[in-house]
Amino acid sequence: MGFERNANASDVGRRVTQRRSELGMSRAELAERAGMDPGYVAYMEEQPARLSQEALYHLAHALHTSPDHLLGADTDTPPGSSSTAVPEPGIRTLTTEECLALIDPGGVGRVAFADTADTAPLVLPVNYVLSEDTVVFRTAADGVIARHVPGPMGFEVDRLDSAMSEGWSVLVAGHARRVDGGAELAALREHHSPRPWAGGEREAWVRVEPERVTGRRVGAV
The missing domain is CATH 2.30.110.10 (Electron Transport, Fmn-binding Protein; Chain A)
Known part of the structure; x- marks a missing residue:
């Protein structure tokens, strides 16, 4: 499943689309895991949208990543520098x-x-x-x-x-x-x-x- 850049989407929407593509996950699957309506997931990926902290958290959890990654706040941080969900992988x-x-x-x-x-x-x-x-x-x-x-x-x-x-x-x-x-x-x-x-x-x-x-x-x- 490839990732295509959408010029109308927000940076968060593009990161969500890319991460979802990396996991081989459909929009319907992401919506179900995040407890969201599939139509909202589609809108959020394709158009600039304001996300609440709660929605961002649920998306990050469903995509096995962090809210900071979806926000792009970790692009200047070396991988593995933050705390992780698994203490002894x-x-x-x-x-x-x-x-x-x-x-x-x-x-x-x-x-x-x-x-x-x-x-x-x-x-x-x-x-x-x-x-x-x-x-x-x-x-x-x-x-x-x-x-x-x-x-x-x-x-x-x-x-x-x-x-x-x-x-x-x-x-x-x-x-x-x-x-x-x-x-x-x-x-x-x-x-x-x-x-x-x-x-x-x-x-x-x-x-x-x-x-x-x-x-x-x-x-x-």
């Missing part, structure tokens, strides 16, 4: 198949690599897609990432819900190479379009071929 190791399934939708991740042998690794965000179980992203042809390719590279994606102490993290360790042209690049352009989340020119296509894929999921036992 459990943790388990994910299989390679589970890891790949989690990152399959694409989105924003982080690449990590050592620019020189005597410096700490650089960690930079990229907008990626998963293609044939490999990570693909675009970057500036003359940028620091492109200058490091080919070479070893790590790639990490995580998803955290601070309010419910739930989340997961996937780490891909492998070798990065540039896709310079031919049928491979043509196929990527036809079937994938990793749009840079921060904008700007990104002419170089890079593929990270995994050598090891690991991950963990955190949640209530």
